[in-house]
Amino acid sequence: MSYVIGVDLGTSAVKTVLVDKQGNIAYETSESYPLSQPKAGYSEQSPEDWVKGTLTSLRRLVEISGVSPDEIEGLSFSGQMHGLVLLDEDNHVIRPAILWNDTRTSKQCRQIEQVLGDELLQIARNRALEGFTLPKILWVQENEPEHMEAARVFLLPKDYVRYQLTGDLAMDYSDAAGTLLLDVTGKKWSEKIASAFHLPMSLCPRLIESFEDVGGLLPEVAEQTGLSVNTRVYGGGADNACGAIGAGILSEGQTMCSIGTSGVVLSYEERKDLDFEGKVHFFNHSEQDAFYIMGVTLAAGYSLEWFRGAFGKDLSFDQLLHDVNNVEAGAEGLLFTPYIVGERTPHPDADIRGSFIGIDAAHKLPHFARAVLEGITFSLRESIDILRESGKTITSVVSIGGGAKNETWLQMQADIFNAEIVRLENEQGPAMGAAMLAAYGSEWFPSLQDCAAAFLRPAKSYQPDAKRAEKYNELFAMYQDIYGQTAELNKRLAAFRG
Missing domain, CATH: 3.30.420.40 (ATPase, nucleotide binding domain)
Structure with missing residues (x-):
C-alpha cells in the first residue's frame, strides 16, 4: 500500500490524516495548543507550539496506523492564513506569532489605504483588513521597532512548521495572497507595496507552488516522528484553498x-x-x-x-x-x-x-x-x-x-x-486538500482534478x-x-x- 499525509495547522489544533490511493482516511490524529490573548483584541501563539504539536501528531499517526514508514510517500500542509511569524538572521522566532483573528491593526489598515489608495486593490486585489499580514508587520514596525530591526524574513504559520521539518524557507502563492504584499495576478512580491512602507524585499521569502517538492524530512525530524527521510514534503496551501481542493x-x-x-x-x-x-x-x-x-x-x-x-x-x-x-x-x-x-x-x-x-x-x-x-x-x-x-x-x-x-x-x-x-x-476539509496536494506532488495522478475524481464522492444532494x-x-x-x-x-x- 501507498499513503500520503495531510497536515492541517488550525488555530486551536493541528490535525493529521493518513490517506490511501483511493482517498480513504486510514487514520487521523490531532494535537491542541494554547492561544494567548494578552490584551483585548490581541491573539497570539508560539510557533514552537505548532511544531511540537505537529511532530507529536505525526508520531502518533505513524504509531497507531502501524503502517511502514516506507509506504508513506509524501506529506503536505494546510495552514491558518495571515499569521505573522518574524525570524532573525539565524532563523529564530523573534516574537509570538500575531494571528488572523487579531484586531489590533485598525490604525495600520487606514495607513495602508491612505498611502496606496486604489493601487492596493489593483495589485493585492483585496482591501486592507485587520486579519491580513501587512498591517501586522506595520504594527510591529511602529510599536516594536527593535523586533522589526532584527527581522530578516517573515513566514506564515504552516511555512514555519514546514521549515522546521525540512530546513526550507518558502511560501506558496495561495497563502502569500493573504499578506497584502503579493501582486496576485503577477504572482510575485510587490516592490511598490513593500517600498511604500520601507520594507526590504528580502523580508519576503521565496515563492513556490503548493504542490512543489521542497525536499525530504530532516534526519532528526524523521527520527522524532517515525517517518522515513525519503518521505517527500510539498509546499502546501492556505486553509481556504486546501478546503476548496478537499471539496x-x-x-x-x-x-x-x-x-x-x-x-x-x-x-x-x-x-x-x-x-x-x-x-x-x-x-x-x-x-x-x-x-x-x-x-x-x-x-x-x-x-x-x-x-x-x-x-x-x-x-x-x-x-x-x-x-x-x-x-x-x-x-x-x-x-x-x-x-x-x-x-x-x-x-x-x-x-x-x-x-x-x-x-x-x-x-x-x-x-x-x-x-x-x-x-x-x-x-x-x-x-x-x-x-x-x-x-x-x-x-x-x-x-x-x-x-x-x-x-x-x-x-x-x-x-x-x-x-x-x-x-x-x-468530508475532511483542508486536511484532505493537503493530502491531495501530496498525492498530486507524488505523481499519483496527472492533475488535481483527476485526484478529486478518485478521492471525493457525493453522498446526497438537495434540490431547491x-x-x-x-x-x-x-x-x-x-x-x-x-x-x-x-x-x-x-x-x-x-x-x-x-
Missing part, C-alpha cells in the same frame, strides 16, 4: 459553502481581470495559475453557538434544532442578522451588530433557532449573489463543515441559494423547492434592508459596549 472546487463554475465558526462561499476562477471593488476576496488558488473568489460571514456557526449558549445552554445542537423543521420558512416573520462580531462580506464593518427583527409574543425557541439558521444562510447568499453578478452560473454548491451536518439546514441552503446542494461522503425559494427571495430582500437601517444606530451603540 473538489477545481474547475470553472464549481462553488462551495463552508460553515464553521465563520462562513465561507468560495468559487473557482481563472479570469484575472475581474473587479469586485473589494467586496469579496480574490486569492491565488493552490491549483496552478488559478484563483478563487471568496466571501466571508464572520459569525456563521459562531452565531448558532452563541445562541445556544445564551438561550439553550443545557441543550445539545441536535436538541436545539430538533423542532426547527416544524417551523415554516421565514420563522413566522422573524429575521436574524449574524453580525454579532461585526461583518466582512459585503459589509466590512467592525461596528455593525446583530439583530432579531420582528419578535412576536407567539415566537418560541424553535422560531428563533430557525431564524438564526436562515440569517446565517442569507448572509452567505449575499456572497453567492456577488458571484452571480460577476457572470458566474451557480447551479450547484458543495456544502462542507457544520452546515453540512443537519438535513434541515442543507435543504435551507438549497432553497435560499436556489441551487442544488451537495454533501460529500467523506420552488415555493420556498420564492418566499426566501422576498425575505432576503427584507434581510438586505436591515444593514442600512441599523448601521448608524450600531455606530452610536458602540460607545456603550464593553
Whole structure:
C-alpha cells in the first residue's frame, strides 16, 4: 500500500490524516495548543507550539496506523492564513506569532489605504483588513521597532512548521495572497507595496507552488516522528484553498459553502481581470495559475453557538434544532442578522451588530433557532449573489463543515441559494486538500482534478423547492434592508459596549 499525509495547522489544533490511493482516511490524529490573548483584541501563539504539536501528531499517526514508514510517500500542509511569524538572521522566532483573528491593526489598515489608495486593490486585489499580514508587520514596525530591526524574513504559520521539518524557507502563492504584499495576478512580491512602507524585499521569502517538492524530512525530524527521510514534503496551501481542493472546487463554475465558526462561499476562477471593488476576496488558488473568489460571514456557526449558549445552554445542537423543521420558512416573520462580531462580506464593518427583527409574543425557541439558521444562510447568499453578478452560473454548491451536518439546514441552503446542494461522503476539509496536494506532488495522478475524481464522492444532494425559494427571495430582500437601517444606530451603540 501507498499513503500520503495531510497536515492541517488550525488555530486551536493541528490535525493529521493518513490517506490511501483511493482517498480513504486510514487514520487521523490531532494535537491542541494554547492561544494567548494578552490584551483585548490581541491573539497570539508560539510557533514552537505548532511544531511540537505537529511532530507529536505525526508520531502518533505513524504509531497507531502501524503502517511502514516506507509506504508513506509524501506529506503536505494546510495552514491558518495571515499569521505573522518574524525570524532573525539565524532563523529564530523573534516574537509570538500575531494571528488572523487579531484586531489590533485598525490604525495600520487606514495607513495602508491612505498611502496606496486604489493601487492596493489593483495589485493585492483585496482591501486592507485587520486579519491580513501587512498591517501586522506595520504594527510591529511602529510599536516594536527593535523586533522589526532584527527581522530578516517573515513566514506564515504552516511555512514555519514546514521549515522546521525540512530546513526550507518558502511560501506558496495561495497563502502569500493573504499578506497584502503579493501582486496576485503577477504572482510575485510587490516592490511598490513593500517600498511604500520601507520594507526590504528580502523580508519576503521565496515563492513556490503548493504542490512543489521542497525536499525530504530532516534526519532528526524523521527520527522524532517515525517517518522515513525519503518521505517527500510539498509546499502546501492556505486553509481556504486546501478546503476548496478537499471539496473538489477545481474547475470553472464549481462553488462551495463552508460553515464553521465563520462562513465561507468560495468559487473557482481563472479570469484575472475581474473587479469586485473589494467586496469579496480574490486569492491565488493552490491549483496552478488559478484563483478563487471568496466571501466571508464572520459569525456563521459562531452565531448558532452563541445562541445556544445564551438561550439553550443545557441543550445539545441536535436538541436545539430538533423542532426547527416544524417551523415554516421565514420563522413566522422573524429575521436574524449574524453580525454579532461585526461583518466582512459585503459589509466590512467592525461596528455593525446583530439583530432579531420582528419578535412576536407567539415566537418560541424553535422560531428563533430557525431564524438564526436562515440569517446565517442569507448572509452567505449575499456572497453567492456577488458571484452571480460577476457572470458566474451557480447551479450547484458543495456544502462542507457544520452546515453540512443537519438535513434541515442543507435543504435551507438549497432553497435560499436556489441551487442544488451537495454533501460529500467523506468530508475532511483542508486536511484532505493537503493530502491531495501530496498525492498530486507524488505523481499519483496527472492533475488535481483527476485526484478529486478518485478521492471525493457525493453522498446526497438537495434540490431547491420552488415555493420556498420564492418566499426566501422576498425575505432576503427584507434581510438586505436591515444593514442600512441599523448601521448608524450600531455606530452610536458602540460607545456603550464593553
